[in-house]
Amino acid sequence: MISFFRRFFESKIGLSIALAFLGLMALAFAASDITGNTFGGISNNDRMAVVGSTSIPLTDLTLSANTALDQVRSQNPTLTMPEFVADGGFDEVVRQLIDRFTVGEYGRRYGLRAGDNLVNSEILKIPAFQGLTGEFDEQTYIGALRQRGLSDAVFRRDLEDGLIEQQLLRSAVAAPQLPEKIARQYAALVLEKRKGEIALIPSSAFAPAGAPSEAQLTAWYKDNRAQFIRPERRTLRFAVFGADSLKVNAAPTAAEIAERYKRDAAQYAASETRGVTSFVVPTQDAAKALTARIRGGVSLEAAAREAGFTASKSEARDREAMAGATSFAFAEAAFKAAQGAMIEPAQGTLGWYVARLDTIARTPARTLAQATPEITEQLAKEKRVAAIADLIAEIEGEVDGGTALPEVAKAYGLTVETTPALLANGQAFGQPGVQIVPQLVPVLSTAFQMEESEPQLAEVVPGEQFVIFEVARVEEASAPPIAEVREAAIAGWKRAQGAVLAKQAADRILAKVRGGMPLAAAMAAENKPGFEREAIDLERRQLLARQRAGIAPPLVLMFSMAEGTVKTLEGPRDLGWYVVALEDISTLPLDKEGALIAQTRQQLGQALSQEYRSQATAAMRKEVGVTRNEDGIAAVRRQLTGEQP
Numbered sequence: 001m002i003s004f005f006r007r008f009f010e011s012k013i014g015l016s017i018a019l020a021f022l023g024l025m026a027l028a029f030a031a032s033d034i035t036g037n038t039f040g041g042i043s044n045n046d047r048m049a050v051v052g053s054t055s056i057p058l059t060d061l062t063l064s065a066n067t068a069l070d071q072v073r074s075q076n077p078t079l080t081m082p083e084f085v086a087d088g089g090f091d092e093v094v095r096q097l098i099d100r101f102t103v104g105e106y107g108r109r110y111g112l113r114a115g116d117n118l119v120n121s122e123i124l125k126i127p128a129f130q131g132l133t134g135e136f137d138e139q140t141y142i143g144a145l146r147q148r149g150l151s152d153a154v155f156r157r158d159l160e161d162g163l164i165e166q167q168l169l170r171s172a173v174a175a176p177q178l179p180e181k182i183a184r185q186y187a188a189l190v191l192e193k194r195k196g197e198i199a200l201i202p203s204s205a206f207a208p209a210g211a212p213s214e215a216q217l218t219a220w221y222k223d224n225r226a227q228f229i230r231p232e233r234r235t236l237r238f239a240v241f242g243a244d245s246l247k248v249n250a251a252p253t254a255a256e257i258a259e260r261y262k263r264d265a266a267q268y269a270a271s272e273t274r275g276v277t278s279f280v281v282p283t284q285d286a287a288k289a290l291t292a293r294i295r296g297g298v299s300l301e302a303a304a305r306e307a308g309f310t311a312s313k314s315e316a317r318d319r320e321a322m323a324g325a326t327s328f329a330f331a332e333a334a335f336k337a338a339q340g341a342m343i344e345p346a347q348g349t350l351g352w353y354v355a356r357l358d359t360i361a362r363t364p365a366r367t368l369a370q371a372t373p374e375i376t377e378q379l380a381k382e383k384r385v386a387a388i389a390d391l392i393a394e395i396e397g398e399v400d401g402g403t404a405l406p407e408v409a410k411a412y413g414l415t416v417e418t419t420p421a422l423l424a425n426g427q428a429f430g431q432p433g434v435q436i437v438p439q440l441v442p443v444l445s446t447a448f449q450m451e452e453s454e455p456q457l458a459e460v461v462p463g464e465q466f467v468i469f470e471v472a473r474v475e476e477a478s479a480p481p482i483a484e485v486r487e488a489a490i491a492g493w494k495r496a497q498g499a500v501l502a503k504q505a506a507d508r509i510l511a512k513v514r515g516g517m518p519l520a521a522a523m524a525a526e527n528k529p530g531f532e533r534e535a536i537d538l539e540r541r542q543l544l545a546r547q548r549a550g551i552a553p554p555l556v557l558m559f560s561m562a563e564g565t566v567k568t569l570e571g572p573r574d575l576g577w578y579v580v581a582l583e584d585i586s587t588l589p590l591d592k593e594g595a596l597i598a599q600t601r602q603q604l605g606q607a608l609s610q611e612y613r614s615q616a617t618a619a620m621r622k623e624v625g626v627t628r629n630e631d632g633i634a635a636v637r638r639q640l641t642g643e644q645p
Contacts, residue, residue: 046632049098052105052624056097058632065093065640077424078231080477082641086226090637098626099617104161106620107168114163119156122163169613176608183601184590190600191588192540197519198554200532201506202576207498211490218482220493225479226641227492227573232477233421233429236447237405238469239414240439240460250384252376260375261368270365273316274334277301278355279309280348287345287352295342300356316361326353385463392466396457405455405470414468421475424448439467447471478642495574506568506577513566519581554578 048056069084084090107113123129124136128144131137145155212220221228252260261268277300281287290307294300304311314325323331330346330353337343343355391412398408409416419436420428426444428434439460440447447469450456455470482489505526512522523531540559543551557569557578563585569578590597637643 047629048094048632048636049101049629050625050627051098051101051621052109054101054105056101058629058636061094061097061633061636062639064097065090065636068093073424080229080231082226082229082477085637085641090640094633098621098628100158100161100165102617102621102624102626103165103168104157105624107164109624112164112167114160118163119159122159123156169616176605176612178601178604178608180597180601183597183604186604187593187597187600188587188590190541190544190596191590191593192559193538193586193588194540194558194582195537195584196535196558196580196582198534198536198558198581199509199519199523199579200571200576201502201509201523201526201579202530202532203495203498203502203571203574204576205498205528205530206501206505207494212493217486217489217493220496221482221489224492224496228479228485228488229477230429230475230480231423232448233423233475234448234471235421235473235475236419236440236469237416237472238419238437238440238467239405239409239416240437240465240467241412241414242465250380250387252379252383256379257372257375258368260379261371268366268371271318271363272335273318273361273363274322274357275314275316275359275361276322276334276343276355277311277313277358278343278353279304279311280351280353281307281309282351284345284347284352287354290354291342291345294354294356300342300354304354313358316359330355388463392457392459395468399455399457399468404453405468408455408468418472421473439465440469443467443469492574499570499574499576502576503568503570506579509579510566510568513579513581519566519579554580558582 046058048058048061050056065081065084068089069079069081072084072089073079123141129136129141131140142152145152211217279300281290286307290303294303301311317325319331319335322334327346327348330343330348333344333346334355334357337357339357339360341357343353343357345352345354347353395408395412398411399405406416408414417437419440420431420434422436422444423429424444426436426441428436436444442460443456443458446456446458450471452471452474455468457466457468459466505528509519509522509526512525513519520533523533536555536558538555543555543559553572554569557567557580561567561580561582563582566579566581569580571578
């Protein structure tokens with residue numbers, strides 16, 4: 001999990017779209033410099049750390065952790081802050097935040113700088129600050145910073161640090177090459193084959209049969225509340241409506257129809273289109289000679305082939321369109337010719353046309369009465385679109401003006417519905433079979449950022465379908481009262497008690513196997529039901545093929561052990577204890593694996609780049625000096641997870 005976080009957190013905010021080897025950061029939202037307030041009892045003046053002569057406020061850490069969680073939630077919407085912290089995300093944010101300040105401080109100490117002009121040029125490139133024209137927009141810039149609670153000065157400082165980082169570290173991480181001998185050693189690991197056994201000593205085999213006392217259960221639940229945390233839930237009120245349900249008067253008047261007929265008079269006037277078959281020759285003499293030959297009885301297509309050209313048939317066009325596609329002279333000649341006759345040669349851009357007039361289509365003029373049905377349909381559609389747009393703007397104005405959703409719905413004849421408590425991924429909490437209406441799916445992420453009772457209007461299908469929605473209730477991520485999960489808590493307590501005895505049994509089995517007893521016999525000596533044992537005969541490449549689905553921790557341990565050793569491993573959530581015995585390691589020859597060696601060099605070259613960066617940053621930390629406020633960091637950790645001090 002920690003490597004996943006690192007892909008996100010390479011800047012102050014924990015979102016690395018950083019400079020240099022990672023590319024210019026798109027939006028380096030640093031921490032707020034708002035002062036005079038307190039958050040959870042920690043003053044904004046308290047320091048998270050001091051890097052050289054620069055202090056990092058604890059408020060930077062709070063905002064950075066929350067922003068980092070938001071980023072990770074783009075892939076795991078139901079992730080809670082306690083889970084994020086438990087999986088190492090908070091520690092990674094702390095490290096990256098300190099490193100970011102360290103690099104900037106080190107660079108300035110040795111005279112590196114990023115001037116105002118350079119910072120300005122980078123700000124101009126950031127898409128988040130561009131307006132509708134695609135150019136930098138100052139109001140958009142100010143609004144984006146204000147949305148994150150930032151000042152221009154703080155944002156510029158973070159961007160300056162990124163530019164200094166680029167100057168310092170680009171050469172250190174620029175595509176290092178891993179020596180082939182080292183690559184061969186790592187490639188050989190892929191060809192490893194390991195044989196052994198894995199046994200599970202389950203906690204359930206040793207769990208007590210009786211229930212715990214109330215005091216025992218309460219104490220255990222207090223220490224293990226994180227196992228029962230429910231993700232944030234939100235209940236939404238909404239009203240879905242379509243354009244067809246809005247009452248608008250879109251019928252055009254006779255005067256409007258007459259005005260449109262007058263405006264588009266050319267459209268209803270008599271018209272004529274003509275279609276031709278033609279080819280182009282270089283000179284006027286050639287065009288005249290070929291035209292005369294065709295008039296003498298040779299087909300135009302045959303004459304074109306014999307002369308080395310290809311005749312093409314064009315669609316029927318009016319005079320103006322034909323002139324645009326060929327030339328004015330050719331269009332004039334074509335509209336003088338009779339149907340089926342050869343057209344007098346005329347010059348175009350690429351040469352002289354040899355052409356035959358194939359078709360003439362004449363459309364008589366239409367009177368107002370004849371055009372009225374078409375105009376009526378056209379105007380009605382336009383008026384309906386405009387009326388709906390006006391009505392939607394009116395509803396949006398009501399919503400933005402603070403009118404409550406039920407009042408808006410009543411005024412416009414809409415039906416208000418309420419969802420069950422929803423998770424961020426759209427699932428109904430505790431009701432896996434319940435599906436939310438499709439119209440809420442596009443607005444769900446917005447709903448999980450809104451305050452309660454602040455309705456918004458969204459367009460679901462442009463011009464056709466809309467939804468007004470608001471957050472009716474927010475249930476923060478937290479562990480429920482023990483009464484609501486009593487059975488699960490009792491089961492957890494039993495597993496925890498059984499895990500202690502399972503550990504003792506695993507240790508006894510471990511000692512016997514190390515003494516030479518087969519694993520199966522050592523397990524049988526415990527005389528307990530439910531033990532599991534599996535023989536393993538696996539290549540590392542097969543293990544890597546499972547990586548996306550997740551590799552079981554006992555297998556990970558087996559592929560990191562020395563041959564002939566036995567080890568124990570604790571299972572997750574008091575599941576039990578594993579005993580892992582590795583009997584044999586063999587390796588296939590590398591002679592015919594040139595592609596594997598090259599691939600290993602390439603992949604480890606990327607890791608080597610990150611390693612060089614980490615070493616360079618560590619050296620900078622040592623030189624500038626970093627003092628961490630562990631008490632303050634711990635306090636922020638408790639605030640974020642809801643723990644009591």
